[in-house]
Structures are given as structure tokens and as C-alpha cells.
Amino acid sequence: MIPAAFDYVAPTSLAEAVSALSEAGEDAKILAGGQSLIPVLRLRLAFPSTLVDLGRVDELRGVREDGDSLVIGAMTRHSEVMDDPLVRQYAGLLAEATATVADPAVRHRGTFGGALAHADPAGDLAAVALALDAELVAEGPGGRRTIAARDFFVNYLETALSPDEILAAVRVPKLEGFWGVRYEKFHRVAQAWAIVGVAAAVRMDGDTPGGSIAEARIGLTNMGATPVRASSVEGALVGAADRAAVQEASSSVAEGTSPPSDLGGQADYRQHLARVLTARAVTAAAGLGG
Amino acid sequence: MRVRMKVDGVVYEDEVEPRTLLTHHLRDGLGRVGTPIGCDTSNCGSCTLLVDGESVKSCSVLAVQADGTEITTIQGLAEGSTWHPVQKAFQEHHGLQCGYCTPGMILAAVDLLSHNPDPTEDEVRHGLEGNLCRCTGYQNIVKSVLSAASEMRGDGPLPGSFQDAPAESHETAGASS
Missing domain, CATH: 3.30.465.10 (Uridine Diphospho-n-acetylenolpyruvylglucosamine Reductase; domain 3)
Known part of the structure; x- marks a missing residue:
């Protein structure tokens, strides 16, 4: 499939790119790596008048x-x-x-x-x-x-x-001190989109592994129309020192989320996955696997 | 727009529409049809080639984005009549059945080995995760890549699937434990 015709500009500085985008008007699109946009253009799901390609703007790399x-x-x-x-x-x-x-x-x-x-x-x-x-x-x-x-x-x-x-x-912001991290991604086949993903960063008390959780940050992939920060669970995880406590704290991670229902899974299945994957990600990040 | 690129050692300069995909430019514009188009949706990887030495899916790159680059397709991998070790390994280990995914598989493998000359089997499978073989011939594809890696490191190829396979032993068949 071939995209619909568009004009193309390839500025070499950010300042040029900003003015090119303004001049091109509201139907222009920015082309970065193109790995989402070009398939969209090929399927003719979008019809931009102009593509402003940032690929030659070295200062952005x-x-x-x-x-x-x-x-x-x-x-x-x-x-x-x-x-x-x-x-x-x-x-x-x-x-x-x-x-x-x-x-x-x-x-x-x-x-x-x-x-x-x-x-x-x-x-x-x-x-x-x-x-x-x-x-x-x-x-x-x-x-x-x-x-x-x-x-x-x-x-x-x-x-x-x-x-x-x-x-x-x-x-x-740099994570300094003892932070453990883990991204747990659940998908059907290699290279597929996440059905659900959980990003966890955990700081341990006393900045050493094996203690209790002093601070946790949890981000959720594909659990709503936007990515989700699971703040309530972050609070509940503080003080957890073993796997059971992490699982207990993770059980509320899906509250208030509205994940999609599609071929990858129904909303309630995604909420179940979010609970399981949060516990896995935090346990691994905190080094509480044993 | 005018684009200039070196494809398999030959410099081409041509006028293209901005919407022309790199894969179409190579096949239809330059007549270099060694790169097949598979799924048309950037999933299958059969149109994989190297742009400045790195694997890309040429159905998801515009020809204008490749202006000024050096491109290697399956047609430019051999040195004269000598096949690249990855090509040779695919032949020796029966790494292809229908052959449609093969150019993309081989170039993805060349890219993988350029970053990781001594991959584990698992790393080969991850390195080729963007390339689908609808004959499902993955076992021999992975063997081919591992053998090519061994050969390129100077350790010689791994035994081939057919000619070098040891005769099957039946001595232990049915033996009690």
C-alpha cells in the first residue's frame, strides 16, 4: 500500500523545524522514526498535508x-x-x-x-x-x-x-542510591504490543537489598486511554518486606482503571494481569523473590 | 525530490515522490527485486535490509529518509561469487523452505552478528523476533545463524543438518534404565 501524497521538508535545526511546522499549517505532521506514522500513512488512516521530518536535526539526538x-x-x-x-x-x-x-x-x-x-x-x-x-x-x-x-x-x-x-x-531524573527496577510485559507473541505492562522502580530502606520497601513507583501500560501512574499502590507498598506483603499491596492496583476490551483480552482480564504483573515486577525489583 | 543512495555498492540518483517507500523505490525504481514485500504492515520483516549497516524494515522507511545512506540488500551481501557466511550457513543447514522470508532473515542475522558475534540460541531467537517464517522453519534458521556465527568467529561451521550428521545410533533404543 502506498500513502496518499504529501509535501515533505527535512529541516536540519530545531529552529528551522519549528518554523517549518508553523508554515505548513494544522494538517502537517511531524515525522520522527516513522515506525508508527508510516504504517498509519500506508493504511491511509491519516492524510497529512506535509511531513516535517526531524531525522536530520542532529541536535535532537x-x-x-x-x-x-x-x-x-x-x-x-x-x-x-x-x-x-x-x-x-x-x-x-x-x-x-x-x-x-x-x-x-x-x-x-x-x-x-x-x-x-x-x-x-x-x-x-x-x-x-x-x-x-x-x-x-x-x-x-x-x-x-x-x-x-x-x-x-x-x-x-x-x-x-x-x-x-x-x-x-x-x-x-536520575535514580540514585539502591533502586531496583523491572518492566514486566505480558504479550501473546514476540514483538507484539503489551496486553498489559508494569513498570516498577523500588527504593529499599537503608539503600540495601533485602530490607523493606522505602519508596515505590509504578506505571501501567495499556490499562486505560492513557498510561497510568498507580499512586495508591505506591503508598501501600511502603514497608513491604516480603513477597506476601507485596502481593497484598498490589491487589488494589487495578482499582479505578478502565482498560480496553479487545482481541488481546477483556478489561477484567487486564485488571487481573495488572495485579499479577505488579506483584511480579515489584518482587523482582525489590529482590524479594526468595 | 532528488535522492541519492548507494545500493549494494552502486550509487543511484533519482527523482522520487516523498510518499515513495524505500522498498518500492528499490524494487520498482531501481529494479532491485531481491528484497521481497511480505505483510505490507511492518510485522513480517521480509523486506528487512541494512541502512548504514543497521537492519530496518524497508516498508516503513520513506525513500527520502534514506537519502545519502548506504544500503545493503540480499543482492549485495556476497563478495563476487563467494557467499557471505550467513548465506552459506542457510544453505548448509536448510535454513529456508519456500525462501520468501530468507532475504530478511539473513540480513537480520547479519545485523545481529555485527552486534553480538557469539550469541546464545536464545539471543538468536530474540534477534530474529521481527522476522516471521510462515513455513515455521525456525529450528534450522536458528541453527544456520549459530553456525554462521561460529564460522565468522574463526571456529569453523557447525556440523550441517544432512551430510555431516553422525549415523543414528540404535544401541540404546529400548534399553532399560
Whole structure:
């Protein structure tokens, strides 16, 4: 299948990209890695007038340290994120979840920023961004602004970005001290979307493994129209020191969620999965498996 | 738009519509039909090729995005009449049945081995997870890749499926334990 015709511009700086997007008007779309957008165009589910390709904007790629945070360029490819030494050191949860996205060929093209801006609640990385309290840096004609991940995902495939804004970078606060992490993804076959995924980061009391949980962060994939931060369970997990306590605390994780019912599973099945996977993810992250 | 790319060692410069997919440009524009199109939805991986040495699904890349790149398809993998070790291993280990997925499988395997020269069987399976074989010939595909890895590391190929297989022993059949 062949996409409908569109105009194409490939700016080489972020400033050029912002003005190209404004000039192209409201029917323009940004092309990042294209691993979601190009299939959508091929199926003729979208008819953008212009594609503004960010693939040649080098300043949007790469990972750097900035004080207590990592700054990950929006166009950094999944294959670069998962192998980046800074990401592995300070945001291991992101490295682990990124390694489960699609397959190696898709990870060579797909980008961190593109995945977040696409805002598919079945995508793995939005739940991670929520759990890590990431901040999203958007650039538009009016300048630059920072949006907290909890305010970024507005609805199904809808974000807080305005049509003339470009996601430029993602600031991920470093996890320092003893944090255990785990991304539990449940899917039918290799490379399939998550039926449910749970992103967990857990800090242990006294910063040593084997104690009790001092702080927990839980993000849920595909449990609603947007990725979900499971705050109530985070509170309930504090103090848990064994597997039974983690399971008990995890049992309320699906309360208040409205997951979809589709070929991957019914809503109640997803809620069951969320409880099981949360307990698994937290147990593994906390090193309480024994 | 004008695009220039080096495909299997030959530089091509052509006018393409922005909506032209890389796979269509190669097949229809350049007549390089060694890269098949399978599912048309970026699931199956049969159109996998290497762009600047990295595997991509060419049904999900626009030709204009590949402007200025160097592309390797299955047609450019052999050195003259000498097959690439992965190609050779697929023949020796019967890593193909109908052959439709084979170009993509081989290029995905070449990409995997460039990052991980000594993969475990599990790592081979994960490395090829974006490539589907509808003949379900995965066992021999995995054997082929492991053998190619061994050969490329200088350890020589693993025994082939047929010619080098040891004669089956019946001595233990029915033996009591």
C-alpha cells in the first residue's frame, strides 16, 4: 500500500523545524522514526498535508547529563537509548523497557520522543516516563516549555503538545542510591504490543537489598486511554518486606482503571494481569523473590 | 525530490515522490527485486535490509529518509561469487523452505552478528523476533545463524543438518534404565 501524497521538508535545526511546522499549517505532521506514522500513512488512516521530518536535526539526538537528570534528545533511537551507558546507570528501567519495544529493526528507526508524542497507551515507554517522573521539553513558536509526564498524556493518542510544538527532549531524573527496577510485559507473541505492562522502580530502606520497601513507583501500560501512574499502590507498598506483603499491596492496583476490551483480552482480564504483573515486577525489583 | 543512495555498492540518483517507500523505490525504481514485500504492515520483516549497516524494515522507511545512506540488500551481501557466511550457513543447514522470508532473515542475522558475534540460541531467537517464517522453519534458521556465527568467529561451521550428521545410533533404543 502506498500513502496518499504529501509535501515533505527535512529541516536540519530545531529552529528551522519549528518554523517549518508553523508554515505548513494544522494538517502537517511531524515525522520522527516513522515506525508508527508510516504504517498509519500506508493504511491511509491519516492524510497529512506535509511531513516535517526531524531525522536530520542532529541536535535532537543523544543522551547527556545535566545535574540530577539525564537529558535524552527526542530523536534518540530506541537502539541508542537501550545501550546508552548513562541510561543504563541512571535510568535502568528505561533501558529495560526499551529493549522490549517491537524488534531490533524497528528499534533502529523508532525514537524515544516519537513513541511518547504518539502516546499510544499500549506503548511501553509512556508508563516508564510516568514512573520516572520524566519532564518533556517542548519547543514552539512561543519558545520552550516543560511539561511533567503526569500532565503530558491527555487522552488516547493525545498529548499536551499543541499542534505547532515539537517535543525536543525528555528530562529523566536520575535514580540514585539502591533502586531496583523491572518492566514486566505480558504479550501473546514476540514483538507484539503489551496486553498489559508494569513498570516498577523500588527504593529499599537503608539503600540495601533485602530490607523493606522505602519508596515505590509504578506505571501501567495499556490499562486505560492513557498510561497510568498507580499512586495508591505506591503508598501501600511502603514497608513491604516480603513477597506476601507485596502481593497484598498490589491487589488494589487495578482499582479505578478502565482498560480496553479487545482481541488481546477483556478489561477484567487486564485488571487481573495488572495485579499479577505488579506483584511480579515489584518482587523482582525489590529482590524479594526468595 | 532528488535522492541519492548507494545500493549494494552502486550509487543511484533519482527523482522520487516523498510518499515513495524505500522498498518500492528499490524494487520498482531501481529494479532491485531481491528484497521481497511480505505483510505490507511492518510485522513480517521480509523486506528487512541494512541502512548504514543497521537492519530496518524497508516498508516503513520513506525513500527520502534514506537519502545519502548506504544500503545493503540480499543482492549485495556476497563478495563476487563467494557467499557471505550467513548465506552459506542457510544453505548448509536448510535454513529456508519456500525462501520468501530468507532475504530478511539473513540480513537480520547479519545485523545481529555485527552486534553480538557469539550469541546464545536464545539471543538468536530474540534477534530474529521481527522476522516471521510462515513455513515455521525456525529450528534450522536458528541453527544456520549459530553456525554462521561460529564460522565468522574463526571456529569453523557447525556440523550441517544432512551430510555431516553422525549415523543414528540404535544401541540404546529400548534399553532399560
